[in-house]
Structures are given as structure tokens and as C-alpha cells.
Amino acid sequence: MEQITLEAPDISCEHCIMSIEKAISKLEGVRCLSGDPAGRVVTLEYDPTVMDLSTIEGTLEEEGYPVRK
Ligand SMILES: [Cu+2]
Helix, strand or coil: CEEEEEECCCCCCHHHHHHHHHHHHCCCCEEEEEEECCCCEEEEEECCCCCCHHHHHHHHHHHCCCCEC
């Protein structure tokens, strides 16, 4: 499993983290480890053999939280 922390500047509160967790939970091979509304980051774990980072980033963007590269 790969672990990655993604920064999404549009995260503003715990509800944003929950929205992201919900969207991520629908994807195969990835799960949320933690979210930090103050730091505007989410830390994820994913299996690179079934999931790629661009799909995860696309899902966050669709949810309204584009990832800062
Ligand atoms: Cu929020």
C-alpha cells in the first residue's frame, strides 16, 4: 500500500473531510486514514495495483476539493 497526504485548499471544516471520506469510500483499493481540516489535508492509503493517484485526485476534484500539486 502507498500512503499519501493530499492538500486541498478548499477543505474548511470537518464536514469537508467527511464528504471526501464518503467519496473515497466508493473507490476500490483506497481508504482514508485521517483528515485535518485546519491543515486542509487528507491522508490516504491506496493499493497502486488497483487504484491510481490521478483517479483519487479526480474524485476529490469532482467532490469540490481540487488537490494542490
Ligand atoms: Cu467543510
